[in-house]
Amino acid sequence: MLGDYMSLQNPFECAMKQLQNAYSVLKKSKVKSQKSKVELQSKIEILKQPQRIINVTIPVKMDDGALRIFQGYRVQYNNARGPYKGGIRFHPQVSLDEVKALSFWMAMKCAVADLPLGGGKGGIIVDPKTLSAGELERLSRGYARAIADCIGPDRDVPAPDVNTNGIIMGWMVEEYIKVKSEKLKVKSEEKDKLRATFTGKLMKDGGSEGREEATGLGGLYVLQTILAKLNQQSATSNQQLIVAVQGFGNVGYNIAKFLSDAGFTIVAVSDSKGGIYVPEGLNPALTLDCKKKNGTLAGCYCSGSVCDLKRGKPITNEELLELPVDILVPAALESVITKDNAARIKAKVILEMANGPTTPEADEILFKCAVTVIPDILANSGGVTVSAFEWEQNLKSEHWSKEEVNRKLKKKMEAATTSVWDASLRFSTSLRTAAFVVALERILQAMV
Numbered sequence: 001m002l003g004d005y006m007s008l009q010n011p012f013e014c015a016m017k018q019l020q021n022a023y024s025v026l027k028k029s030k031v032k033s034q035k036s037k038v039e040l041q042s043k044i045e046i047l048k049q050p051q052r053i054i055n056v057t058i059p060v061k062m063d064d065g066a067l068r069i070f071q072g073y074r075v076q077y078n079n080a081r082g083p084y085k086g087g088i089r090f091h092p093q094v095s096l097d098e099v100k101a102l103s104f105w106m107a108m109k110c111a112v113a114d115l116p117l118g119g120g121k122g123g124i125i126v127d128p129k130t131l132s133a134g135e136l137e138r139l140s141r142g143y144a145r146a147i148a149d150c151i152g153p154d155r156d157v158p159a160p161d162v163n164t165n166g167i168i169m170g171w172m173v174e175e176y177i178k179v180k181s182e183k184l185k186v187k188s189e190e191k192d193k194l195r196a197t198f199t200g201k202l203m204k205d206g207g208s209e210g211r212e213e214a215t216g217l218g219g220l221y222v223l224q225t226i227l228a229k230l231n232q233q234s235a236t237s238n239q240q241l242i243v244a245v246q247g248f249g250n251v252g253y254n255i256a257k258f259l260s261d262a263g264f265t266i267v268a269v270s271d272s273k274g275g276i277y278v279p280e281g282l283n284p285a286l287t288l289d290c291k292k293k294n295g296t297l298a299g300c301y302c303s304g305s306v307c308d309l310k311r312g313k314p315i316t317n318e319e320l321l322e323l324p325v326d327i328l329v330p331a332a333l334e335s336v337i338t339k340d341n342a343a344r345i346k347a348k349v350i351l352e353m354a355n356g357p358t359t360p361e362a363d364e365i366l367f368k369c370a371v372t373v374i375p376d377i378l379a380n381s382g383g384v385t386v387s388a389f390e391w392e393q394n395l396k397s398e399h400w401s402k403e404e405v406n407r408k409l410k411k412k413m414e415a416a417t418t419s420v421w422d423a424s425l426r427f428s429t430s431l432r433t434a435a436f437v438v439a440l441e442r443i444l445q446a447m448v
């Protein structure tokens with residue numbers, strides 16, 4: 001799943017367009033003296049390129065005895081606010097421009113969420129589905145070994161991304177600690193701190209409570225904060241708002257579940273094979289159980305406490321996006337909302353839980369149609385926020401309860417959303433440009 005926008009347009013060019021938009025807003029509104037104008041321009045020039053690109057080759061002994069060399073990257077975009085932070089993606093379409101764009105967005109996302117972290121990203125060009133478990137482990141360990149000198153709790157803190165997970169983070173952190181212990185005499189209490197080099201780990205390897213559902217829960221907090229602000233403007237009620245969710249993986253399922261528990265009505269969900277539409281509202285937990293049992297979403301029209309084949313109907317992913325709903329939640333792929341379908345979207349609010357679901361052309365159309373697009377770098381920043389909590393817990397040798405994690409997450413998400421909302425009013429821009437402006441202001445301030 002992913003990479004579609006990569007074929008439509010260069011993702012790094014898209015990222016630079018967003019940087020330019022935010023810069024134009026700042027330039028017009030803020031800069032008074034010639035000196036500060038020049039200073040701002042120089043800092044923006046610096047932000048047009050990553051600080052460091054690490055290009056690695058990873059030799060892996062395959063099960064048949066042959067040696068295969070894989071290509072990997074780690075891009076360290078900007079560390080003005082703290083160590084680089086960002087996931088590692090395993091995908092056949094990984095490219096340097098993709099990793100550069102993703103690392104730029106991580107810098108922006110961490111700044112919006114006001115985390116003491118910069119932005120980075122990693123990737124390996126590989127289809128992990130073609131590897132055996134042993135080959136996958138050797139590749140993961142080889143990558144950790146290859147980048148070991150450039151990462152660390154106060155240098156660069158990787159995490160899972162598409163096709164990587166807590167198990168892979170466990171192999172990587174173990175390998176990293178092994179490399180460090182071979183080179184330096186690391187005491188056992190220091191080894192524990194080195195676990196903070198990777199986040200998104202399983203609990204047994206030092207992971208945090210609440211990480212699994214953090215992106216979805218963070219999305220709920222962001223949405224509730226925005227709706228409260230919109231309601232102050234229009235005096236409408238949130239009660240019984242109708243929602244369609246594209247994607248039913250980690251993020252899609254969790255946001256559907258949290259929204260449903262909070263009283264929203266989820267009328268549609270989908271996965272790569274298609275969607276289901278239940279106009280009276282479906283039960284996400286029951287729908288997931290049904291999908292697990294059947295191996296497919298088809299026929300899982302689960303409302304109340306039963307799944308009933310007569311209640312709903314199958315729909316395509318394209319139809320799901322255009323349903324008559326109040327809130328649309330893209331939570332699967334990049335570039336699903338384009339100039340071709342943007343004008344047909346009926347939702348008045350779009351909560352971007354996926355990374356990059358809306359193309360820049362579609363963004364302009366939606367803005368003109370007064371659709372409130374809650375941008376990805378804000379909407380899905382709950383995941384990296386709890387990753388930052390994991391890093392902090394490892395560094396302090398602490399273990400926070402799920403309640404504590406969720407309470408801190410809520411506070412962070414509400415503060416980030418309010419900053420973006422206020423900036424959108426201050427600069428009369430979309431929430432997306434406002435989010436980039438907020439991030440940029442914080443990064444520029446930290447740059448020396």
Ligand code: NAD
Pocket residue numbers: 001215246247248249250251252270271272273317331332333334353354355380381383384
């Ligand atoms: P996932 O692999 O768990 O789930 C992806 C879902 O998308 C699955 O239900 C899959 O069937 C569906 N899908 C795949 N191809 C599709 C298609 N063509 N049409 C419709 N649905 C399709 O992934 P995830 O972790 O839930 O990530 C989803 C999105 O959220 C990605 O854009 C990811 O970058 C972003 N994101 C995830 C996190 C996180 O913490 N997991 C954090 C921030 C952003």
